[in-house]
Amino acid sequence: MAKNTKIQWCDDTANPIMGCLGCELFPKPVKVTNAIDRKLQEAGYQWPSGKAYELLDVIIDMAWKALSEEQRDPEFGLLPGVTTSSIYHARDVVGQEIAKLLDEDAAKLVVETIERQLTCYAAILHLNRGRNLFSPERQMINGYAPMFESPTPFAGRLEKAACSKSLVCQERPGKPWLNDLPRLIFVSDMGDAFSRQDDFDFLREEVEWIASSKGRRHLWLWLTKRPQAMASFAKQLGGFPENVCAMTTVTSAKSLYRIDKLRQVDAGMRGLSVEPLWESIADKIDLSGIDWVIVGGESDRKRKSEPFALEWAIELRDRCREQGVAFFVKQLGSRPMQGGQPLKLKDSHGGDWSEWPEELRIRKMPKCFWDYRSTSAAWSQDAKHLAAIDSDWG
Numbered sequence: 231m232a233k234n235t236k237i238q239w240c241d242d243t244a245n246p247i248m249g250c251l252g253c254e255l256f257p258k259p260v261k262v263t264n265a266i267d268r269k270l271q272e273a274g275y276q277w278p279s280g281k282a283y284e285l286l287d288v289i290i291d292m293a294w295k296a297l298s299e300e301q302r303d304p305e306f307g308l309l310p311g312v313t314t315s316s317i318y319h320a321r322d323v324v325g326q327e328i329a330k331l332l333d334e335d336a337a338k339l340v341v342e343t344i345e346r347q348l349t350c351y352a353a354i355l356h357l358n359r360g361r362n363l364f365s366p367e368r369q370m371i372n373g374y375a376p377m378f379e380s381p382t383p384f385a386g387r388l389e390k391a392a393c394s395k396s397l398v399c400q401e402r403p404g405k406p407w408l409n410d411l412p413r414l415i416f417v418s419d420m421g422d423a424f425s426r427q428d429d430f431d432f433l434r435e436e437v438e439w440i441a442s443s444k445g446r447r448h449l450w451l452w453l454t455k456r457p458q459a460m461a462s463f464a465k466q467l468g469g470f471p472e473n474v475c476a477m478t479t480v481t482s483a484k485s486l487y488r489i490d491k492l493r494q495v496d497a498g499m500r501g502l503s504v505e506p507l508w509e510s511i512a513d514k515i516d517l518s519g520i521d522w523v524i525v526g527g528e529s530d531r532k533r534k535s536e537p538f539a540l541e542w543a544i545e546l547r548d549r550c551r552e553q554g555v556a557f558f559v560k561q562l563g564s565r566p567m568q569g570g571q572p573l574k575l576k577d578s579h580g581g582d583w584s585e586w587p588e589e590l591r592i593r594k595m596p597k598c599f600w601d602y603r604s605t606s607a608a609w610s611q612d613a614k615h616l617a618a619i620d621s622d623w624g
């Protein structure tokens with residue numbers, strides 16, 4: 231799934247770079263250890279600030295020293311020092327130490343705190359498929375970054391996606407919102423391609439596939455939490471190809487600043503992924519220059535997700551309507567709330583729209599996608615070709 235994947239709400243995904251330098255869904259190590267300190271203090275334990283980091287530093291250093299020379303070689307893929315991945319992989323060992331220092335309840339609290347801090351789906355997959363300092367013999371799964379914090383380029387993925395069959399004029403069974411549109415390819419759901427400027431040369435070559443005659447038959451949705459870096463990259467290109475929708479993520483009022491940065495990206499289409507939404511943002515959001523808003527609640531099978539109040543989505547829908555922005559509800563998440571009460575759904579991710587309140591069964595595509603479809607020479611040639619095939623069949 232990591233190379234060119236299928237996801238429910240669009241046609242495909244493609245990841246030229248796997249891995250990422252993190253964000254609020256995969257915080258820096260010190261943020262994780264600060265959260266541990268805070269949770270222990272709030273629970274009434276005598277626990278000085280900074281002690282969780284010191285403890286993890288010792289545990290991780292011991293694990294590093296126990297590695298063979300070959301496993302310490304950068305080629306092997308493990309990163310030295312306290313990293314967010316190593317904290318996650320160390321959580322059981324940390325729990326055992328905390329049980330000795332404090333008690334079993336504290337140990338449980340610490341393990342839960344570590345797990346709750348890491349909510350990025352791409353990161354969780356990497357943590358389970360990449361290198362593990364505490365289990366160095368474990369085989370890595372090909373196609374992933376060795377550690378999530380080591381963004382790793384994979385040449386050829388955008389080429390493969392660009393060469394996919396055109397879907398213009400085609401129905402998508404079970405996905406009526408996509409009918410007739412060019413193939414929608416979501417770029418970067420397994421990392422953030424704009425984590426490092428060093429990768430820009432690689433990306434420039436890969437983007438040529440998006441702008442190629444094959445790539446122009448599709449629409450590419452490129453998501454980043456680093457819209458400033460995306461803006462620099464697009465500037466180097468002289469602007470993104472016209473079939474790229476530049477997108478960024480907003481999860482709360484704190485990340486609204488990303489929308490201003492997104493407006494600086496030289497692109498013909500812009501969208502927001504407001505997912506997971508953690509609080510009401512409708513009265514603070516500025517949607518000028520934005521074509522599309524996708525909204526969703528947090529969903530995680532293993533841990534208790536943050537709640538998602540449907541009222542936040544409804545307010546946002548109304549703002550979108552006022553400003554002529556297409557609105558798309560992706561999922562209600564694992565913990566939807568309505569009127570302050572949990573909304574019980576059969577689908578554990580809240581992804582089955584037949585279960586949603588009617589007022590939120592909305593999956594609109596932006597006008598710019600339809601404009602691209604109707605004006606693009608790339609696909610209209612396809613349409614002529616398809617028409618020729620149709621007439622051959624009488």
Ligand code: SF4
Pocket residue numbers: 249250251252253254255256350351352353419420421422454455
């Ligand atoms: S891949 Fe996206 S969600 Fe995950 S850590 Fe990176 S920026 Fe955050």
